Amino acid sequence: MNEPSKIPAKFLKPYDPASTEDRIYSLWEKSGFFNPDHLPERNKQGEPFSIVLPPPNVTGTLHMGHAAMLAIEDIMIRYKRMKGYRTLWVPGTDHAAIATQSKVEKQIEKAEGKRRHDLGREELLKRVNAFAQESHDTIVNQVRKMGASIDWSREAFTLDQHRNLAVRTAFKTMYDLGLIYRGSKVVNWDPKGQTTISDDEIVYETRKAKLYTFKYSKDIPISISTTRPETKLGDAAIAVHPDGPRYQSYIGKEFDAVFAGEAIHVKVIADTAVEKEFGTGALGVTPAHSSIDWDMAQRHNLPMKQVIDEFARMTVGNEAIKGKKVTEARAAVVEWLKAEGLLEKEEDIDQNVATAERTGGIIEPLPKLQWFVGVNTPFVLAHSTIPGIASGSKTTLKEIMLQSVKSRAITIIPDRFERVYFNWIENLRDWCISRQIWYGHRIPVWYKEISNLKSEISKSGTATAGESEVYVGIEAPIGEGWSQDEDTLDTWFSSGLWTFSTLGWPRSAEASQGKPDDFSLFHPTSVLETGYDIIFFWVARMILMTGCLIGEVPFKTVYLHGLVRDGKGRKMSKSLDNIIDPLDMIAKYGADATRLSLIIGTGPGNDMKLSEDKVKGYKNFSNKIWNITRFILSAAAGERFGSTDVPAITYDPAFKAWSSVELAHIKVLNDLIAEVSKEMDEFKFYLVGEKLYHYIWHELADKILEESKSILSGDDLQARTSRIQFLLHSLNTSLRLIHPFMPYVTEEIWQEMENTHLLIVEEWPRA
């Protein structure tokens, strides 16, 4: 009884994630099994399975949402690897253009009181790059801590050299297809960030506003309503609904007035975009400061006058207005209206104010010359594997996006998001891709006499040939006098290429002819796992880009996870001070516990609530597995329970001499294997996690281990052997089943039991 234990000493203490995890991770890394080229033969012969990591923004650190993403994707990859697939998981980070630049700009302004233009393009970029590098290192460390079995040798960055080549190639190709064009229209201008943004980067905020009803002058008989009277200095028309009886007699009439110091000329037009019931039923049309009005102006051939500049200041009006910020000008216009006796009504209403997602600036619609992707432009898709779109047929980007999902070439989990996706496509307008910021991919376009072109605001829509020479190319043009477009591309333009730019596209001549490369092996990727909040920003754009440039879908399955909220269901935020940091949880309870807490109790597409207690609970589970192992290993070693000398027993996978009790237990275990294998294939990870938890704790530990005590201390050697073989079998199987969920503790135990192989490449159990 006093002889030293035959099992490793560490099992005599509780499981300690802190002294285990880093050691195990480097063991995996050294094995090379994260890389599909270094997998065992079984996997190399296997079917490819690939996931690209949604690249985290290099704006700081990872949060619980990222942790959930990493846990889910690692579960898929580990499961498939065990199933014998040739698995590839590509890591990377996203430069996140606007988000990163504005973050660094804020820091610089706070610390040094300097602005972007005080530093200049080169110096600012130096600062942003340094910040991005630091963020990157932090992020990579966090990804490792989570236990992600990701192929670091293939790490990419949306702004690195190869990705830049992909961006230039994509731009040039789409330009040649007529899908990218330069045009002047009313775009979303962010006066705070000093750049345009796309429709999707707008966040609407409900605010109280006043709706003013007034006439432009005493001589104009129609009253209009607006929340922004200051824009009315740029009005070109009064629009009424063609069916409305009220203003029929005025349609076609034209009026002149001096409005708050500015001469205006308005024509009464009929347009169905006007709602009869709103306000007075008549709408003042401001072509330069509203995209709806811009559209109307196009239809009715109205002139356009810009009255607000890039800093949201008035450029015209009387002395109380000109040069003032729009909010001050608004008050001044209202004063003027009152003084003139033109104001008829002032009402409080709720208004959705458009703000910029990243800077919070209030969007000012302004006419600008920008680059766009035409989503409704017909073009010939040379090569296509998308069902319903034949190679060489005429199609549009909208059609590609629609067809890719409608045809089931891509399935979205949960499927209700397919409707959300279709709804978005229906309302989609041309995508403004140029940004007036410095951090990002420079637009691969060069001009001669660029200064003329920049100041030009043409109504025709596209840059006119002859006024200036435009060169679009992958490389800079040869010759004198060319200057490159100052603007950069929307960050989502480069992330849209992510599923194939990370796999070597565009391929060099050698790569496309020789042996299979990453692109031919792993594209389309198998699964895209991401948050439902970026379905438009990213998922849709990837489908658009891939369909257009490659003629394929980027992935076969989209698995959407929800937001991670705090225990009370609130969004985690600094101001609420309710952020749960993944690294803290890992340090306190281990990565396995953290992972499990993010999986169990939440289905795809649903937000999840996370509390520290939940993580703690799964830490106890890690320790439970640890102690189950201790019990089984000592039993097999012949320690305790026996009054006589009993031989040590080693696991025999081919063991057949089962007692009847064991046969019943084997059936339960086999049923479990069949069940969870099916659910793994159906992406029901939350169910699998819960079932395995339940089996290991309440079946294996509470029932089987308990009843083993009498068998093990009994005299029936045959029954004892049968029981120990089953305990070893059940433990071995359980470790393999739950490994994708809890990789560290399972690998650590596996190393004690089967020190010749790594659990990471063991076979998934078969029933």
Add this chain to the structure above:
RNA sequence: GCGCGAUUAGCUCAGUUGGUAGAGCAACUCUUUUACACAGAGAAGGUCGCAGGUUCAAGUCCUGCAUCGCGCACCA
């Protein structure tokens, strides 16, 4: 305005094709028995948001409503 989701035990959630309500956590009682007190045994806890309907049978299907949350559009 259009659409989506949620509403089940104190809390977080399961509940697959309709067949007498489940799990985890918390709380309660007992047990420090040699795998584990980061534990075990046990008991308790729900008119499944409301109102109708279909059915032998409804948490599950249908209709309407309510509350909360979200998305899209409008927002002159």
